[in-house]
Amino acid sequence: MQFLFSNGHAITNFPVRLIYTIQEHPDTPEGILNVGVGAPSRTFRKAVARNRVKRLLREGYRLEKPAFEKLVQIKNKQVAVFFLYTDLNVLTQKEIQAKIQLLLAKLAVKINAINLSNEVTT
RNA sequence: CUACAAUCCCGAACUAUCGUGGCAAGUAAUUGCCAAGGAAAGUCUGGACAGCAUAGAGUAACCUACCGGUGAAUAGCCGGCGUCUCGCAAGAGGCAGAGAAAGUGCCACAGAAAAUUACUACCUCGCAAGAGGAAAAGGUGAAAACGUGAGGUAAGAGCUCACGGAUAAGUUGAGUAAUCAAUUUAUAGGGUAAACCUUGGGUGCUGUAAUGCCACGUAAAGGAACGCUUGAGAGCUACUCGCUCGAGUUCCAGGGUAGGCAGCAAGACUUCAGCAGUAAUGUUGAAGCUAGAUAAAUGAUAGUUUAGAAACAGAAUCCGGCUUACGAGGUUUGUAGUUAC
RNA sequence: CGGGAAGUAGCGCAGGCCGGUAGCGCACUUGGUUUGGGACCAAGGGGUCGCAGGUUCGAAUCCUGUCUUCCCGA
Secondary structure, three states, rough: HHHHHHOOEEEEEEEEEEEEEEOOOOOOOOOOEEEEOOOOOOOHHHHHHHHHHHHHHHHHHHHHHHHHHHHHHHHHHHEEEEEEEEOOOOOOOOHHHHHHHHHHHHHHHHHHHHHEEEEEEE
């Protein structure tokens, strides 16, 4: 967690903010994908609202998961991703899903780019 | 009928697809079962449970305050007594409901005076100034030394008497008791104890990140101060005395770890029915097993039912109570308005 | 899970222990000063003390409950 937040890069599609790190797969039995979701207690004071936002983010990721997971597997990377919700107004499930889809597409582009540059240097 | 306030009930169900946490079975794939609330909230309280302490004395601090019952316990609940407010009444609601006759303090402004009072007025003496008596009348104030009438007196006064009211103590009767009724005696002291305080009763301290066990790792090194029987420091948990232990203690800079298991889910348990009790509640029988995570689990989509599905809101050791928040519909009660008879 | 503090004028704070008159600074309004503005001088307006209930003759102050905000320990 600490490594992710201090060294990770961020992409924002308001109000969803995605923080990520990409590393070579270390050949450990740990998973290749580590995912978390968060809603700050400073914006959402009530526990019910925090849970609601986290569930929506989780659901949105779940629906977009299969394609993204396949890509990471092919490229043989270890990716850590954290979704943060930064606005007070809660959007509907469909809007959040669309935003997450866009974010993951951007991230996929970055993963491909890293792979290419690595191939060039080697 | 409408609006508002209070009161109690309820806090959606089902199907399909995908997904989350736990438990059980299985080598595994997988399958089956269970999965937030009436307040889970606030943390205002009472306990359970756990650890530490448990020679003693004194002081302080805190809590509590009509009676009986209930219950593990309580500042809860039920019933009663007293008292206050509202009301014509019936009745409804509130009460921190011991002591002001142990002591100290305070009572703005007004008023002569705010507690052993005397301005005007009254009476006696005196030409007057003044001295003495008395506390009825006036006015001020939230509050001015029991109220009415008669006697009495220089004028007056519970000074005396009659009736009535208040407080305290005693006796008799009713009641488990608080208390009530009757009666006798005494008293005349204004309020404030949610001012200090006094009296009766009670209270060890800390909290599940408690606590126990397992695993892993470092620095058992360095610097400073005090001390080693001429006693540093520690314990008896706020303090003092006293008692006991006692050779290390405290600080600085720096280093290491931040994992797991138990605690932790069958209980003052839930539902239904009977019985006892005015009630709170108790008891008997039957049936049931009903969350257990550790960044922290219940969601998404589509459809059906329904008059409607919208509010407040998410367990973290567990129970009892209190308080606060809350949609729609319904129950009961009150207030206001309108319409009809 | 446990402990504590605050709420008073548009803003920042006193007053609270020991009850009776709510005040200070900045800001605001008016007037003066200046050619004009700022600064300065003088005068003035504005709050019923977070909310509800109680004690008292009387409550910002005392007591109880409640709401909101903030801080601390592990």
